[in-house]
Amino acid sequence: MYLLYNILLILLSPLIYLFAYWNPKLREGLEERLGLWRNRENIEGIVGRAIWLHGVSVGEAKLLAPLIRQLKRSLPQARFFATTITATGRCILDQTVAPEGVVVSYFPLADLPWVVSRFISAIRPVAFVSTEAEAWPNLLARLRKLEVTSLLVNARIYTTGKPRWRLALTRMLLRDFDRVICQTQEFASAFESIGVPRGKLSVSGNIKSDNLPEPWSDQQVAKFKSRFDWGERRVLTAGSTHPTEEEPILDAFAEMRLAHREWVLALAPRHPERSQEVLAITRERQLDAVLLSQYQPADSVQVLIVDEMGVLLDYYQIADLVILGGTFNPRIGGHNILEPAHLAKPIVVGPYVDSIKDQMSRLRQETAVIEVSAACLAGVLTSLCSDTQRLTSLSENARHAARSLTGATDFTVRIILEALAAR
Secondary structure (H helix, E strand, O other): HHHHHHHHHHHHHHHHHHHHOHHHHHHHOHHHHHHOOOHHHHHHHHOOEEEEEEEEOOHHHHHHHHHHHHHHHHOOOOOOEEEOOOHHHHHHHHHHHHHOOEEEEEOOHOOOHHHHHHHHHHHHOOEEEEEEEOOOHHHHHHHHHHOOOOEEEEEEOOOOOOHHHHHHHHHHHHHHOOEEOOOOOOHOOOOEEEEHHHEEEHHHHHHHHHOOOOOOHHHHHHHHHHHHOOOOEEEEEEEEEOOHHHHHHHHHHHHHHOOOOEEEEEEEOOOOOHHHHHHHHHHOOOOOOEEEEHHOOOOOOOOEEOOOOHHHHHHHHHHEEEEEEOOOOOOOOOOOOHHHHHHOOOOEEEOOOOOOOOHHHHHHOOOOEEEEEEEHHHHHHHHHHHHHHHHHHHHHHHHHHHHOOHHHHHHHHHHHHHHHHHH
16 A cells, blocks of 8 residues: 555656645745755754654644653753644744754655655654644654654544545554554544554543643733723634634624624634635624734724734633634534633534544533534623623633643653653
C-alpha cells in the first residue's frame, strides 16, 4: 500500500506543486514546507537532539506550548522543533513557543517522500510527537526505519460509520507510533478495535483542559471594554464560527436585542479571512458592524467582527454569555469548550458536538451548558438575558466542570519521558 501511495504522490507531484504555489494558504511559507529554510542557522543549532512536535492547526498548535515547557524542565539539554500546516497555526507557534527558543516551521508539503527525507536529514530528531489525529505515512515510515520514537498524544479517532478500507488505512498509519496517548477511554477502545495493541495505548484526558488562563479581574474587564465604549454593555461572544453558522447566530442576536438593547455581539469567525463575508452578512440584517482591524473610537458598534488571530480568549474574558462555534455545523462538531468553561462563562452550544463529546459529557453532568437548535436559539438567548440566577449557576458549574478535567499534560509528559528512556 505504501508503494501505491508513493506512486500516486509522484504522479500527482506536479499538480501538488502548482496547487501549493497558486493557493495563498500554502504559498505562504512554501520554502519551509519544502525544507528549504532561509535561516539555516536555527536548524543547525538543533540537529541530532531535537524533539519534533507537530500540531496541524490552531487548536493543536496551542497544545504544544505546555508540553514543550514541561519537557524542558525535565530535559534541559533538549532542543525542540515545532511544526504546523496552517498559517493560523503558525501564528500561534510564533506567539507562544518561538520566543522561548523553539525552532518553528511549516510541515513537509503533502508528505512528499523527498521533502520528508529533506526534513528528517536536516533535523535528525530524537523523537516525534504528533497531536490528536495527525499521521503521515512517509514521515512515520521514515522515522520508524531510523528507530526514532514516535508518539501520538491527545489522540482521538471516530470509527462509527467509517468504511472498512478507511479503517484499514488508519490501522496501517497508526502501526508506526510507539505510543498512542488518548483523550478518553472511549477513544482508546476505538483505537484498539482497529488493531492498535493495548500495550501501546494509555488514557491521559484532554490536554486542552490544562494551562488555561485565569479569569480577568473586574478592572481588567472594564479596561478592555472601554476600548469600544462598552462600559455598561453586556457582551455575547460567538467564538470560532463557520459558514452557515453566522446567519442563525446573527438572526438570534437581532431578535434578542429587541428586548435587551444593552447587549453587543463579538463575533469571531474561525478563519479570519472570512471576515469581509461575515461583515456583509451582518450588515444585511441592519446591524451596526465593524471589523476589529478597522475599528475607530467614534464607531457605533452592535456587532464587532473579530478578524485578528490569537485574541479570541480576550473576548471570552469579557463575555457575559458565550456561543460555541462549530456546534451548529454538522461537519465540524464543536471547538475548544474548555476555554470559556474555565473562565466561568455560561455556554450555549448547538446540536453538533461530536468533536467534544467527552467534555460535553462532563459539562452535562454539572448542568453547565445549554444545548439548543438553531431554530430555538433566539428564544433561549432572550430568556437567558432575563435570568441572572441561571446565568450565575451556569458560570459556577462550568468552572467546576473544567477544573475536574485537568492533569492530562503531566501524564502525557511522563509517558513521553518513559518512551525516550526506553529507546
